[in-house]
Amino acid sequence: MPNIKLLQPTSLDEALSHLSAKSDETKIISGGTALVIMLKNRLIAPATLLSLAGLQELRGIRHEPGIGLRIGALATIREAETSLVIRERQPILAQTFGKVGNIRVRHAATVGGNLSEADYASDPPCVLVALRARAKARSARAEREIPLMDFFKGFYETALAPDEILTELIVPDALPETRAAYVKYVSRSSEDRPCVGMAAVVENQADGSCKSLRLVAGAVAETPQEIASAEALAGGKRLTDTVIDEIADAYSSAIEPLSDLRGSAWYRKQIIRVMARRAMQQALDGH
Numbered sequence: 001m002p003n004i005k006l007l008q009p010t011s012l013d014e015a016l017s018h019l020s021a022k023s024d025e026t027k028i029i030s031g032g033t034a035l036v037i038m039l040k041n042r043l044i045a046p047a048t049l050l051s052l053a054g055l056q057e058l059r060g061i062r063h064e065p066g067i068g069l070r071i072g073a074l075a076t077i078r079e080a081e082t083s084l085v086i087r088e089r090q091p092i093l094a095q096t097f098g099k100v101g102n103i104r105v106r107h108a109a110t111v112g113g114n115l116s117e118a119d120y121a122s123d124p125p126c127v128l129v130a131l132r133a134r135a136k137a138r139s140a141r142a143e144r145e146i147p148l149m150d151f152f153k154g155f156y157e158t159a160l161a162p163d164e165i166l167t168e169l170i171v172p173d174a175l176p177e178t179r180a181a182y183v184k185y186v187s188r189s190s191e192d193r194p195c196v197g198m199a200a201v202v203e204n205q206a207d208g209s210c211k212s213l214r215l216v217a218g219a220v221a222e223t224p225q226e227i228a229s230a231e232a233l234a235g236g237k238r239l240t241d242t243v244i245d246e247i248a249d250a251y252s253s254a255i256e257p258l259s260d261l262r263g264s265a266w267y268r269k270q271i272i273r274v275m276a277r278r279a280m281q282q283a284l285d286g287h
């Protein structure tokens with residue numbers, strides 16, 4: 001690797017001030033699990049690496065009443081997977097983090113790095129879209145919140161500006177009658193990225209009928225996919241096996257998946273139907 005300057009700021013303001021002056025020649029590094037591979041393969045050649053590792057203010061995981069879960073961008077995926085507060089408030093999220101790669105990757109990789117990398121074949125993004133999470137971004141200019149639905153723009157592309165750092169992930173509290181599940185289908189090794197990931201979040205009414213359904217597919221297109229016309233089929237109905245089949249069929253018919261080494265578009269369509277059905281059933285069964 002060519003000579004690269006490494007900056008190790010100890011405060012967010014220091015990091016942002018460097019980024020505001022030199023964002024064109026700087027790459028942010030958090031856990032480095034994705035970035036080091038890009039460097040080694042000479043896909044990027046930044047003059048400077050800006051390490052976020054010393055920014056303690058981006059590390060915490062807590063719950064704030066009225067806001068929800070607040071997960072610092074620098075929390076590792078393993079910390080998020082094992083966090084008691086995430087397990088208690090949003091078990092689906094802890095389970096999803098536990099499905100990322102292998103334990104060595106999860107110990108080093110960060111929540112913020114996973115989202116900022118925006119690899120389409122990742123696990124957390126579709127779940128976070130289904131939970132209507134928001135990303136908090138800071139620059140020397142301002143701070144803003146970006147709904148995760150608008151965060152992913154394309155292959156390895158996010159809504160973050162070059163001088164912005166993703167600082168925090170906010171996951172709003174679920175209503176009491178909400179059930180959720182994430183199912184991951186891998187077509188190669190068990191530690192691989194998903195061929196298809198599917199998140200289902202079901203909000204029920206007191207009488208057991210469905211108030212709203214969010215069904216979001218990951219790893220099947222450039223960005224997480226939600227098919228509103230299929231989700232709408234759940235409105236006001238009890239999610240019986242017949243209704244679930246109807247929704248899964250409509251979802252798989254409407255979606256236009258990509259082809260890659262993990263599966264062709266045709267293959268993915270078949271898997272999407274099965275995963276949509278499984279995600280809804282698992283959400284309702286509560287496992």
Ligand SMILES: Cc1cc2nc3c(=O)[nH]c(=O)nc-3n(C[C@H](O)[C@H](O)[C@H](O)COP(=O)(O)OP(=O)(O)OC[C@H]3O[C@@H](n4cnc5c(N)ncnc54)[C@H](O)[C@@H]3O)c2cc1C
Nearest residue numbers: 030031032033034035101109110112113114116122123166
């Ligand atoms: C063997 C292996 C298996 C994997 N399997 C899976 C899997 O099954 N599922 C899955 O979802 N993922 C998987 N991954 C991907 C892994 O989750 C990501 O590599 C990781 O989450 C990236 O986090 P990081 O902290 O290491 O980011 P880094 O490598 O440090 O950075 C990644 C990118 O994000 C930018 N960045 C980092 N932090 C920030 C920030 N706070 N603000 C703005 N930009 C930032 C960097 O500039 C860089 O472009 C796998 C990776 C490996 C190596």
